[in-house]
Each structure stands twice: as C-alpha cells, then as structure tokens.
Amino acid sequence: MHFLRSLIALDSPLRIFYHYIRGVIALRFYGNPARDMVVIGITGSKGKTTVTNLVARGLEHAGKKVFMFSTANYSINGQWSENNMKMTSPSPFVLQRLLKEAKEAGCEYAVIETSSHSIFYNRNYGIDYDVAVLTNISQDHLDLHKTMDNYAATKLRFFKNLVEYRRKPGVKKVAIVNIDSDYANMFLSETTPDVMYTYGMSTNAQIRPQNIRYLKEGTEFEIKMPSNIIALKTKLRGSFNVSNILAAASVLVSQKIDIPTIVDAIESVEVIPGRLEEIENSRGLTIFVDYAHTEDSLRNVLETIQQMEGIGRIITVFGATGDRDTIKRPKMWRVADTLSDVVILTEDDNYTENSLKIIKEVSMGIKRKEGEGFWIVPSRMDAIRTALIMAEKEDVVIIAGKWAETSQVTNAGSIAWDDRVMTRKILREIDENEIVMG
Numbered sequence: 001m002h003f004l005r006s007l008i009a010l011d012s013p014l015r016i017f018y019h020y021i022r023g024v025i026a027l028r029f030y031g032n033p034a035r036d037m038v039v040i041g042i043t044g045s046k047g048k049t050t051v052t053n054l055v056a057r058g059l060e061h062a063g064k065k066v067f068m069f070s071t072a073n074y075s076i077n078g079q080w081s082e083n084n085m086k087m088t089s090p091s092p093f094v095l096q097r098l099l100k101e102a103k104e105a106g107c108e109y110a111v112i113e114t115s116s117h118s119i120f121y122n123r124n125y126g127i128d129y130d131v132a133v134l135t136n137i138s139q140d141h142l143d144l145h146k147t148m149d150n151y152a153a154t155k156l157r158f159f160k161n162l163v164e165y166r167r168k169p170g171v172k173k174v175a176i177v178n179i180d181s182d183y184a185n186m187f188l189s190e191t192t193p194d195v196m197y198t199y200g201m202s203t204n205a206q207i208r209p210q211n212i213r214y215l216k217e218g219t220e221f222e223i224k225m226p227s228n229i230i231a232l233k234t235k236l237r238g239s240f241n242v243s244n245i246l247a248a249a250s251v252l253v254s255q256k257i258d259i260p261t262i263v264d265a266i267e268s269v270e271v272i273p274g275r276l277e278e279i280e281n282s283r284g285l286t287i288f289v290d291y292a293h294t295e296d297s298l299r300n301v302l303e304t305i306q307q308m309e310g311i312g313r314i315i316t317v318f319g320a321t322g323d324r325d326t327i328k329r330p331k332m333w334r335v336a337d338t339l340s341d342v343v344i345l346t347e348d349d350n351y352t353e354n355s356l357k358i359i360k361e362v363s364m365g366i367k368r369k370e371g372e373g374f375w376i377v378p379s380r381m382d383a384i385r386t387a388l389i390m391a392e393k394e395d396v397v398i399i400a401g402k403w404a405e406t407s408q409v410t411n412a413g414s415i416a417w418d419d420r421v422m423t424r425k426i427l428r429e430i431d432e433n434e435i436v437m438g
Helices: 002-006 013-030 048-061 092-104 116-120 148-163 184-189 239-254 259-268 295-307 328-339 355-362 380-390 419-431
Strands: 038-043 066-069 073-076 079-082 109-113 131-134 174-178 195-199 208-215 218-225 228-234 277-279 286-290 314-318 342-345 374-376 396-400 407-410 413-416
Touching (some): 013 092, 038 048, 038 148, 048 239, 048 259, 116 148, 131 239, 174 239, 208 239, 218 239, 228 239, 228 259, 277 419, 295 314, 380 396, 380 419
Parallel strands (some): 038 109, 066 109, 131 174, 314 342, 314 396, 342 374
Antiparallel strands (some): 208 218, 407 413
16 A cells, blocks of 8 residues: 555645545544534644644633644543654544544534645645644645745645634634744735734734743743733743744633633643653753754754753754655754754654665765764664763753654554653663663
C-alpha cells in the first residue's frame, strides 16, 4: 500500500479527491457531531499544540465541557490521552468518531489543531469552525505545498472559509492573527470575520506582552489588552511561549472567559507534552525533550535555552525525518551549529530513507570537525547516551525532534520508542554505574 501511495504525487487531483470523499463519508457516517459545538481551529507552522492545550485548559477552568485534539494529546470532557497516531490531523473517520464521543459526553466546545494537510486534503470536511487562529507561518511541509506562498494560501483558505461555515445561534465568527507573522497582512486584509483580534510582540498588536522576565524555572510577564493588564507567572519558558499564551488568551477573551479564570488556567499548566518537557535527574543537569523538527522551531528552543540564567554548555541531540521536506535539513544543522556548544547528529523517523543519507544531507556545509563539539551517532539511543555521559553539572541537554512520540518509524517498520522513557532509562543506568563514566 505504501508503494502504491508513493507513486501518486502528494498534490495529485486523484489523491486530493480520495481524501475529499473520505471526509464526506466520515461526516455522513457519524452524523456531523460537531454541528452544535463551538469549534475553535488553531493553525500555524509552530505553536499549534501549545495554544490548543492552553485554550482547552482555559475553557475547562471556566466550567465548559471540552473536546480537544492536538499533535501531542487529546481529551474528551477532561479525560486526557496521548496522541500516538503520529499525525497532527487524524483520519476524518478517527476525528469524527472522537467528536461523536465528545457530543455524547456533552461537550460544548471543540478545540482542534488544524494542519495545512488537513485543510489541503479536506480531512476536516463539514466541520463548521467558529474561531480560526493563526500562530505563525515558517518553512514546513514544502514537500506538499512546493512554495511558501502556496503554504500560506492553504492556511488563508481556512480563514476565508470561516464566514462560509454554518452559523450557530449567538456565536460570532472570530479570527485571531499573530501580527508578527510574515503573512499577517494578507490574513488581516483578505478575511472578513465578525471579530478580528491581533496579538504578538509588536506594539501594533491589540494583545501584547510587556515587562517580560525569562527565568530558568519559567517566565513572568504582563499581557496588555485594550482595556486590561494581566500579570502572569508561567512555568512555560521562552519568547515563543509568550506568543502562544497571547494567542490562547485572545481566544479565551473572545469566548468571554473572565480574566481571573484565564490567569488561573495558564498558571496551572506546568508542561505541554513534548514542548521543553524537563526530565528530572540527580546530576545537576537540565534535560529537555522537545518536538522541534524544523529550522524555526529548533531556533526558538535553543534561543530560549540561551536566555536562561546560570546554565553551562548547550548539548543538542537531533536528526531529520525521512520522506519529508529535504530543503530544511541543512538549515536545521546551521541553527544547531550556531546555537549549541555540542551537537550530536542522529536518526529520527527514517521511513523509507537510509538514515546515513539523511544525516549526510543534514550536515551539508558543516564547518565543525567530528570530535570537536560535533559527533555523528546514528543510533538514537546511543546518541542520547553519549550526550548524557558527556554532560556536566549545569549543562543543558536538549533532545529534539520526537517529543512525546511513542514509536519510531524505521526502514523495517515501526518500533516502540519514547525519548522520555529512553532518557530516564539511560540516567538510571548511569546512576547505578551500569555505564562507566569517563
């Protein structure tokens, strides 16, 4: 089946029609369960999962019954599960089935991470969105979209369709745009919702931050709104999470959630699965597992770590995914090279590609010599082990690319894998002297 799929181009009309028909059938089969829910869609190159989780938590804090689906996890009326499907947007049959379960559980809100693939292939066909959020647009998925303009146009289609979706009594159509995005003006000028909010770091944003302090244990800042200022202390780190929190706050304000509830909800979130998820240890290290798998997301993570007080070296373990956008591979290396003291290049999900071929493409243009702050360790387990053995007190180890995924796709098929589990296992081996330290 995979061989047959590989013969059909990603943007082939045949493939697009196939997905469209599946979306139509799934909607009809499950009876359009989201038709009476307020549906919030979050799209963008990065930040979608964090914003989706924060919005769901905020609505739950306000006493709402919520369905949420993200790359990392999903929930139905407070029952949370990890998303092990390895897809941001699942099959329409899976999504519609979960929405039906949510409807039967009495959910009044659906918060859905909405990828460009789901828009392009109509995986969310028939779901009447009421709120659309754009987090940002940076290079990703060009194997499908070919150009950045095509990629942005796909997301714009989602916003343009917002006013075409069926209206629900008393529910306004709301668009929320990150004004810092390169394509923000296009979204602001070419969409006509009932209500438009802008957020971002720019002073032109309606909702923006001020008095930011980046701490090792989290972030402190204020959210300046047109008629209010909110003081926050969050355990989420970095400027990109400040932006994510602004997006979530914008959504919650649009749904008339009161300010104290928004503050309580955001401050209660300790971690988003796979987003700078810290692994406790006894060696005085700071160890993070993160989903960063693009040039921009890796840069955001590493710049966030650089902002932290009292840290030693930054040791980065990462690879690139097979059968995906190959243009970004050397760009990821340049980011890791510039912002890390030590880089360990390894495998990610290989799919049908050879892992050494991927590694070679990632390291194109490399100036470091292997052994001088740079190592190639093809086995992901050995790469993590190498990083943890060489790390010294106050060093930061960042293991990027696979976050909370519970499998790794090799040439031979899928195997059980979890960066968090493997990291803890190796730390135990070190603590129990099963690995001899140099």
